Amino acid sequence: MSSRETIPVLEIFGPTIQGEGLVIGRKTMFVRTAGCDYSCHWCDSAFTWDGSAKNEIRHMHAEEILDELGKIGGSGWSHVTLSGGNPALLSSLALLIDNLHERGFSIALETQGSRWQEWLMEIDDLTLSPKPPSSGMKTDWIVLDKIIARRKEGDRNEGLSLKVVVMDEIDLTYAVQVHQRYPDVPFIIQAGNDDPTSTDPDKLAVKLLKQYACLVDRVMRSEELRNVRVLPQLHALLWGNRRGV
Amino acid sequence: MSSRETIPVLEIFGPTIQGEGLVIGRKTMFVRTAGCDYSCHWCDSAFTWDGSAKNEIRHMHAEEILDELGKIGGSGWSHVTLSGGNPALLSSLALLIDNLHERGFSIALETQGSRWQEWLMEIDDLTLSPKPPSSGMKTDWIVLDKIIARRKEGDRNEGLSLKVVVMDEIDLTYAVQVHQRYPDVPFIIQAGNDDPTSTDPDKLAVKLLKQYACLVDRVMRSEELRNVRVLPQLHALLWGNRRGV
Numbered sequence: 001m002s003s004r005e006t007i008p009v010l011e012i013f014g015p016t017i018q019g020e021g022l023v024i025g026r027k028t029m030f031v032r033t034a035g036c037d038y039s040c041h042w043c044d045s046a047f048t049w050d051g052s053a054k055n056e057i058r059h060m061h062a063e064e065i066l067d068e069l070g071k072i073g074g075s076g077w078s079h080v081t082l083s084g085g086n087p088a089l090l091s092s093l094a095l096l097i098d099n100l101h102e103r104g105f106s107i108a109l110e111t112q113g114s115r116w117q118e119w120l121m122e123i124d125d126l127t128l129s130p131k132p133p134s135s136g137m138k139t140d141w142i143v144l145d146k147i148i149a150r151r152k153e154g155d156r157n158e159g160l161s162l163k164v165v166v167m168d169e170i171d172l173t174y175a176v177q178v179h180q181r182y183p184d185v186p187f188i189i190q191a192g193n194d195d196p197t198s199t200d201p202d203k204l205a206v207k208l209l210k211q212y213a214c215l216v217d218r219v220m221r222s223e224e225l226r227n228v229r230v231l232p233q234l235h236a237l238l239w240g241n242r243r244g245v
Numbered sequence: 246m247s248s249r250e251t252i253p254v255l256e257i258f259g260p261t262i263q264g265e266g267l268v269i270g271r272k273t274m275f276v277r278t279a280g281c282d283y284s285c286h287w288c289d290s291a292f293t294w295d296g297s298a299k300n301e302i303r304h305m306h307a308e309e310i311l312d313e314l315g316k317i318g319g320s321g322w323s324h325v326t327l328s329g330g331n332p333a334l335l336s337s338l339a340l341l342i343d344n345l346h347e348r349g350f351s352i353a354l355e356t357q358g359s360r361w362q363e364w365l366m367e368i369d370d371l372t373l374s375p376k377p378p379s380s381g382m383k384t385d386w387i388v389l390d391k392i393i394a395r396r397k398e399g400d401r402n403e404g405l406s407l408k409v410v411v412m413d414e415i416d417l418t419y420a421v422q423v424h425q426r427y428p429d430v431p432f433i434i435q436a437g438n439d440d441p442t443s444t445d446p447d448k449l450a451v452k453l454l455k456q457y458a459c460l461v462d463r464v465m466r467s468e469e470l471r472n473v474r475v476l477p478q479l480h481a482l483l484w485g486n487r488r489g490v
């Protein structure tokens with residue numbers, strides 16, 4: 001097999017809980033792929049693209065990943081989260097997705113929605129997370145429109161959600177814009193972690209909860225944001241900025 | 246109208262977030278009814294049934310509740326949570342549920358599943374929360390079976406979930422039993438709050454997070470609990486034991 005058919009993997013871990021989004025709290029295994037087409041100012045997974053972990057990248061075949069999931073996770077799980085970086089850069093994920101489904105596992109995937117892949121139609125819990133102004137990135141509305149339209153056409157509306165991280169008032173204006181563009185898609189506003197290097201989990205948790213409380217308060221006062229959810233990142237509250245949990 | 250058609254209301258507040266369950270984080274208004282057929286040891290809403298707030302109970306008609314929701318909540322919400330106590334004691338909720346739906350609002354309701362009401366078929370987000378051994382209560386499996394069977398027959402499987410609060414290892418065994426009895430119903434294990442009177446929110450949050458971390462760890466090691474979610478109570482993390490938020 002050519003290396004085009006392998007998947008650049010940085011982490012395989014679990015079972016743990018999904019800390020974010022529509023399936024928050026779900027028992028899941030994680031496969032974290034390397035590489036991102038963005039470089040968000042506050043990226044909490046910068047090691048996937050900034051070169052700092054490039055020696056840890058393993059180019060793995062789908063079967064190898066399946067083996068390792070079994071070895072690490074035992075048999076007490078039924079759900080796998082594909083995370084990044086931006087896993088939607090990788091056409092080679094198609095085979096892994098098929099293999100996981102054949103074994104009866106369901107699959108979550110998060111992407112900023114900047115790249116199309118046919119296999120996006122197969123994801124059970126697809127979170128599109130376009131990045132707000134504070135990230136320093138620009139949203140590709142054409143690709144985002146396409147993904148959402150294709151899921152709708154293919155009757156895969158269920159399991160689709162939009163999630164916007166909000167750090168400040170400008171980000172909140174952006175969140176309103178996203179929600180109004182796609183009013184039928186379940187919409188999640190996520191409290192950001194502006195301190196992705198803090199090493200004291202208790203202090204970080206108290207700080208993140210205060211920021212989350214402010215965001216909740218702000219969204220509760222909005223007339224435009226009605227049919228929405230406001231969520232924290234549970235893994236950051238539980239384990240701070242540790243990797244691999 | 247006779248008083249049988251009124252609803253005993255203890256609190257109307259919001260918008261705030263739903264702190265628990267399948268629609269965790271959802272922007273919602275709350276209507277808390279008085280009265281419960283249980284008396285759980287660790288009840289965090291004991292004022293709804295222990296007599297301590299009996300002078301605050303208002304016997305309200307559906308239209309009065311709708312008026313007050315509008316006055317308190319403005320227009321920036323589209324979801325109402327009916328909470329208790331056990332709201333399933335009240336046949337008089339039928340009219341309120343109809344009126345809310347007519348206005349386009351969706352409705353969440355939580356009950357321990359000890360009483361049947363026809364209007365349980367109308368609830369959009371129905372959480373059945375049978376109580377574990379640590380509560381001191383006994384589960385009425387016959388009624389619980391009936392509610393779940395009726396929702397399935399009526400094609401209202403969607404929006405149904407089971408939630409079990411877990412305080413200790415015996416409760417976890419009970420959770421496994423519930424999950425195995427209804428394997429197709431989305432299943433949530435919720436970290437309990439064994440300190441419903443603490444008044445220091447930061448300290449309580451750190452303590453609740455540690456208990457939640459232990460529960461997550463325990464469920465992650467279980468082979469039986471695969472297709473499950475483990476969630477905290479967000480409102481307790483945010484606001485401690487305060488009422489009306």
Ligand code: SF4
Pocket residue numbers: 036037038039040042043044045046048084085086112131
């Ligand atoms: S899109 Fe995600 S992984 Fe990529 S830089 Fe932004 S936050 Fe990091």
Ligand code: SF4
Pocket residue numbers: 281282283284285287288289290291293329330331357376
């Ligand atoms: S069923 Fe709910 S409201 Fe009733 S006593 Fe138990 S915890 Fe409290």
